Amino acid sequence: LTNKVPVDCPVSFDLSAFAPTWLPQSILARLQNPDFDALVAIGSVGGLLTALALYLHRRSRFPPLVPYTNPVYGSTREYAEKPKEFLNAAFDKYGPVFRANILGRDQVILDHDYAQLLFTLLGKGLDHEQGVIDLQYFDVIIKLGSQHHLHDSGKMILKYLNPASPSYETYGPIVQLVYQKAFKEALEKMNEKNSIDVEDPFDLCKKCLADAMASVIVGVDLANDKDITWVFINVSEVVAEMGGLEGHGSLASILPFYGRLHAYYVMKVRQVMKPYKTVLRAKVGAEINRRMALRQTVTEQQWKEIRPHDVLQGLLEEHGFGSGAIKVDDFMGKIENMLLFVIFAAIHGTAVALSWVLYLVATDSAYQKQIYDELTDLVNGTDDASGLTPSVLKSAKYLDSFTREVLRWRPDCLSPTPRKAMKDLTLPNGYIIPKGMLVTHVFYRTHVNNEKQNCEDSKEFRPWRHVGKPAATSVNVSNSFLTFGVGKTACPGRYLATYEIKLFIALLVSRYKMSLPKGITVDQPGFTFQAPPSGTITFKQRALEDILL
Numbered sequence: 420l421t422n423k424v425p426v427d428c429p430v431s432f433d434l435s436a437f438a439p440t441w442l443p444q445s446i447l448a449r450l451q452n453p454d455f456d457a458l459v460a461i462g463s464v465g466g467l468l469t470a471l472a473l474y475l476h477r478r479s480r481f482p483p484l485v486p487y488t489n490p491v492y493g494s495t496r497e498y499a500e501k502p503k504e505f506l507n508a509a510f511d512k513y514g515p516v517f518r519a520n521i522l523g524r525d526q527v528i529l530d531h532d533y534a535q536l537l538f539t540l541l542g543k544g545l546d547h548e549q550g551v552i553d554l555q556y557f558d559v560i561i562k563l564g565s566q567h568h569l570h571d572s573g574k575m576i577l578k579y580l581n582p583a584s585p586s587y588e589t590y591g592p593i594v595q596l597v598y599q600k601a602f603k604e605a606l607e608k609m610n611e612k613n614s615i616d617v618e619d620p621f622d623l624c625k626k627c628l629a630d631a632m633a634s635v636i637v638g639v640d641l642a643n644d645k646d647i648t649w650v651f652i653n654v655s656e657v658v659a660e661m662g663g664l665e666g667h668g669s670l671a672s673i674l675p676f677y678g679r680l681h682a683y684y685v686m687k688v689r690q691v692m693k694p695y696k697t698v699l700r701a702k703v704g705a706e707i708n709r710r711m712a713l714r715q716t717v718t719e720q721q722w723k724e725i726r727p728h729d730v731l732q733g734l735l736e737e738h739g740f741g742s743g744a745i746k747v748d749d750f751m752g753k754i755e756n757m758l759l760f761v762i763f764a765a766i767h768g769t770a771v772a773l774s775w776v777l778y779l780v781a782t783d784s785a786y787q788k789q790i791y792d793e794l795t796d797l798v799n800g801t802d803d804a805s806g807l808t809p810s811v812l813k814s815a816k817y818l819d820s821f822t823r824e825v826l827r828w829r830p831d832c833l834s835p836t837p838r839k840a841m842k843d844l845t846l847p848n849g850y851i852i853p854k855g856m857l858v859t860h861v862f863y864r865t866h867v868n869n870e871k872q873n874c875e876d877s878k879e880f881r882p883w884r885h886v887g888k889p890a891a892t893s894v895n896v897s898n899s900f901l902t903f904g905v906g907k908t909a910c911p912g913r914y915l916a917t918y919e920i921k922l923f924i925a926l927l928v929s930r931y932k933m934s935l936p937k938g939i940t941v942d943q944p945g946f947t948f949q950a951p952p953s954g955t956i957t958f959k960q961r962a963l964e965d966i967l968l
């Protein structure tokens with residue numbers, strides 16, 4: 420290097436004046452050499468300027484950032500107060516792609532034209548699982564509640580809880596019995612006007628779904644066990660609480676560092692999932708032993724008649740049930756985490772969606788009349804309690820359209836399942852999404868876009884708009900209906916979820932007229948999960964001769 424230094428270089432600095440004295444003499448001497456100083460100075464400044472220019476050039480291609488003043492909260496508070504307004508204003512100002520600092524990190528938020536990239540770029544630079552892991556409340560579930568990945572739970576659901584599964588139809592009567600029992604307990608203490616006010620129907624929705632899910636997953640007998648009910652009702656609540664789902668702006672949801680600490684260490688020390696796992700292990704373990712013992716005592720034919728139709732039995736058969744090969748401890752170790760994740764995925768989200776459908780049905784007697792008339796044709800006067808199986812309810816076009824319309828129209832916050840950029844990605848408009856950033860979208864931006872919806876009034880709630888459109892049922896995911904996602908990661912539980920929702924409404928409408936004396940309120944807007952509505956619903960029993968089911 421020194422050989423190439425020009426002898427009469429005009430600029431020179433004595434860099435040794437800035438050098439720490441503990442440096443070896445040989446280096447200090449070099450720094451004192453005026454020719455060497457000049458080269459170093461010019462080289463360093465040039466290098467720094469080049470690096471700065473490259474850095475600024477790269478950053479100038481990042482999507483615009485919604486400015487914020489508080490470095491701790493970023494835009495989280497503004498967003499949490501009025502998510503829809505915040506997002507609309509940002510899209511108006513910055514266009515279809517922008518960044519906002521929400522939940523303690525910059526996130527790229529995509530409008531309708533770009534939202535599909537979240538699904539098409541999966542595995543090509545965007546990662547689904549890393550995205551949800553990065554949001555700390557999913558860390559809580561995945562790292563502590565379940566070591567199994569989302570996809571394992573997804574595969575299990577797809578196998579046992581979709582219409583192509585041989586046992587799918589058998590879930591219908593099970594869910595109906597659960598609902599009817601719950602309605603009896605909650606709604607049959609009528610006043611003299613044959614009506615009852617239910618202050619918080621969300622609890623009823625959640626209880627029904629938890630009991631139904633327990634019956635479908637671990638079986639009817641076990642679902643009646645109080646401890647199992649406790650697990651199914653509380654897991655989603657505890658996880659929600661832990662991760663700050665219910666506490667907008669909770670420390671864990673604002674400071675990613677604290678959130679992670681909270682998830683990995685505080686929760687690990689407290690082992691909040693342990694009681695649930697202990698109950699699952701003890702009760703489900705005993706149930707497996709009981710089934711294995713029973714199987715030994717009956718013939719093949721008898722077993723066919725009494726074989727339980729639940730997911731647990733399917734999993735057992737996959738693992739060698741009947742051949743005596745199942746070691747209960749190993750088996751439980753494998754599935755208890757998966758069960759915990761499914762319980763969370765299945766109950767909270769569906770209860771929120773169901774409560775919205777219920778409230779919106781209750782807003783207008785004309786809606787109820789339409790659904791009631793359709794059901795009358797469907798059940799054709801029968802009082803068969805198990806009549807509304809999934810395939811029968813499939814013909815209820817108005818009820819299905821209503822359900823899809825609520826799922827289309829309501830979700831107005833950020834998606835709960837963002838993606839993570841695993842490398843720098845260049846969008847069609849030239850913006851760069853830097854490696855490591857979360858990328859997400861807002862359902863309603865796609866759902867209220869006229870072009871995407873192929874209609875003029877997509878902002879309005881029109882419950883019958885999907886009737887007569889076979890490609891627009893409540894389970895038909897597409898680029899214009901994203902509530903359940905689309906493509907490879909689309910929600911595998913949507914068949915069960917929509918069946919549970921429709922059956923709940925059908926059974927209520929067939930028996931009661933509903934009204935909302937004080938209207939609907941939403942206590943807290945949704946953050947990354949749609950918030951449930953609240954407000955009293957009055958259930959008035961129909962005249963005895965009008966009760967359908």
Ligand code: HEM
Nearest residue numbers: 569570572573764765768769772836903904908910912916
């Ligand atoms: C109305 C109720 C529900 C809604 C709105 C909903 C929505 C979603 C969404 C948006 C995703 C992620 C899609 C993506 O990021 O690409 C998802 C994934 C998932 N959902 Fe649902 N879901 C509901 C009910 C259920 C139910 C009842 C179950 C279980 C029976 C379930 C199990 C799952 C699982 C396991 C995944 C992860 C799939 C994977 O990554 O492979 N969901 N759901």
